[in-house]
Amino acid sequence: MTATPTTIPSTGGPSLPQERRLVTEIPGPRSRELAARKDAAVTHAVGTMLPAYVVAAGGGVLVDVDGNSLIDLGSGIAVTTVGNSNPRVAAAVAAQAAAFTHTCFMITPYDGYVEVAEALNRLTPGDFDKRTALFNSGAEAVENAVKIARVATGKQAVVAFDHGYHGRTNLTMALTAKNMPYKHGFGPFAPEVYRAPMSYPFRDAGVDGPAAARRAIDVIEKQVGAANLAAVVIEPIQGEGGFVVPAPGFLAALVEWCRANDVVFIADEVQTGFARTGDLFACDHEGVVPDLIVTAKGIAGGLPLAAVTGRAELMDAPHVGGLGGTYGGNPIACAAALAVIETIEADGLVGRAREIGDLVVDRLTALQAADPRIGEVRGRGAMIAVELVKPGTTEPAAALAAQVAAAAHAQGVVVLTCGTWGNVLRLLPPLSISDALLGEGLDVLADALAAAK
Structure with a gap:
């Protein structure tokens, strides 16, 4: 989805519009400028997975300096579980x-x-x-x-x-x-x-x-x-x-x-x-x-x-x-x-994690039934992973995982990879994310997987 450029919000938290919004390509021009500054100032030993520089976050979204609103399925690696800038x-x-x-x-x-x-x-x-x-x-x-x-x-x-x-x-x-x-x-x-x-x-x-x-x-x-x-x-x-x-x-x-x-x-x-x-x-x-x-x-x-x-x-x-x-x-x-x-x-967030897990597992299991590259869907609660393999084997498909993650990032969805062989997609959404936003993020992930070769 796309939209005309909007004013970057001055505050974060759950008051942010809970929507995926692509104003520019990701990363956008201002993020690329900051990435160049990072390369000149920060040791190259510190890497960044998705160099979209964030100015506000809350609920289930991250907003970058270019005005893009990304669906957050990573929670800063399981840190902002109760939501970014929780009140x-x-x-x-x-x-x-x-x-x-x-x-x-x-x-x-x-x-x-x-x-x-x-x-x-x-x-x-x-x-x-x-x-x-x-x-x-x-x-x-x-x-x-x-x-x-x-x-x-x-x-x-x-x-x-x-x-x-x-x-x-x-x-x-x-x-x-x-x-x-x-x-x-x-x-x-x-x-x-x-x-x-x-x-x-x-x-x-x-x-x-x-x-x-x-x-x-x-x-x-x-x-x-x-x-x-x-x-x-x-x-x-x-x-x-x-x-x-x-x-x-x-x-x-x-x-x-x-x-x-x-x-x-x-x-x-x-x-x-x-x-x-x-x-x-x-x-x-x-x-x-x-x-x-x-x-x-x-x-x-x-x-x-x-x-x-x-x-x-x-x-x-x-x-x-x-x-x-x-x-x-x-x-x-x-x-x-x-x-x-x-x-x-x-706020009953233990129960909310179970609800998120049920939604994600149901969706990913349905994808698995039609795609032999999905070796396993596993995890508990709002900590769910997809292990990608070469069809008919348990041989890790690390390049596929990287390709799917990159495609999701380009469409405004933050997903992480992991695993000893780098072939696992991991989902760690904040428990403050809405079902609708989570479902849209899974739609993008499904499209990225379908398009990957």
């Missing part, structure tokens, strides 16, 4: 910024940090006594979870899984499976990190969850040894790895083995947390209770905040001063997080 979040941030922006919780503390910790202790899986520590990013929180596990157990080794993604710091690069673009050339990495096979039902014909867990445990016992293992770190649904949903029973069997062997089970819910999967946390779907749970992304509506929450005896194991950081639990980010939690609970 509660914006008001809470403004009020806190007017009061004070920083003191450092380790120097002169404030109640927002405590309130976020109390909320996470209440909301995360498990009815045992819990403690929480706040950080800035998912990678930082994962790294601190490993620190906690090592101190608490007196052991050093850590196991992560094939296709897993946990961050870009040195330790989390070691935990991350994919070489390009995350690890290539950046080693040596932190030692005592090992890898076990993941349950990947699409590529594990005939291997159910318990059998896949036995396979992983066998590798762990033979190559690492339970006596040396501090923690197992796993995404309940893998994000960058391709939205891989393990077979039922896989996670539960791992937890049972960890409990029997004094191994800390760390659930990395950075991408899956806070209503994204149609449960408050992805672990809830199978009744899995982690010892430590790591959260970030959707926790604070776009502000940098992350957390480690878990059993009090584990969280209290490090010495006083052993955990922390200058910006961890920044008061503005904490205010945003409390507003996000209020919005999820007050």
Whole structure:
């Protein structure tokens, strides 16, 4: 669809017209000017997937500097789950910024940090006594979870899984499976990190969850040894790895083995947390209770905040001063997080994620029935992926995924790719998106797939 040029809105939020509007090609001339400035000022090591420079966002749309309105099916990689510039979040941030922006919780503390910790202790899986520590990013929180596990157990080794993604710091690069673009050339990495096979039902014909867990445990016992293992770190649904949903029973069997062997089970819910999967946390779907749970992304509506929450005896194991950081639990980010939690609970967003999932899966499954290049449609809630393959095989079709994504971008729909082989399209719409706008975005995606060769 096209329209005549319009005035770029001065404010974002849900008041923006909820429509796809193409005023120029994407990226447009002003975005291209900014891209040229970016190339001259920003290291080329920081890439951009779709260089349409945004000036406003809200509901289910992003508006760029050229006046184009794009349908957002990415949520800034699962961050703006409650919607960009959500009214509660914006008001809470403004009020806190007017009061004070920083003191450092380790120097002169404030109640927002405590309130976020109390909320996470209440909301995360498990009815045992819990403690929480706040950080800035998912990678930082994962790294601190490993620190906690090592101190608490007196052991050093850590196991992560094939296709897993946990961050870009040195330790989390070691935990991350994919070489390009995350690890290539950046080693040596932190030692005592090992890898076990993941349950990947699409590529594990005939291997159910318990059998896949036995396979992983066998590798762990033979190559690492339970006596040396501090923690197992796993995404309940893998994000960058391709939205891989393990077979039922896989996670539960791992937890049972960890409990029997004094191994800390760390659930990395950075991408899956806070209503994204149609449960408050992805672990809830199978009744899995982690010892430590790591959260970030959707926790604070776009502000940098992350957390480690878990059993009090584990969280209290490090010495006083052993955990922390200058910006961890920044008061503005904490205010945003409390507003996000209020919005999820007050607006029934867990249920809304399920509704979005049903709509998306129904539509994509119908496409799959007519297109052998769609190997699998998978995910939960508003975290759905399409794995593209060469027809009649499980051979990844990475070029096809890139072509479809580029075509969708050109038509004003933001979709992301992922997967170890780069052959997965992932959809992470904000839970504030309307059914109509979501349906239009899926129409564009379907057209892009049909036109791709």
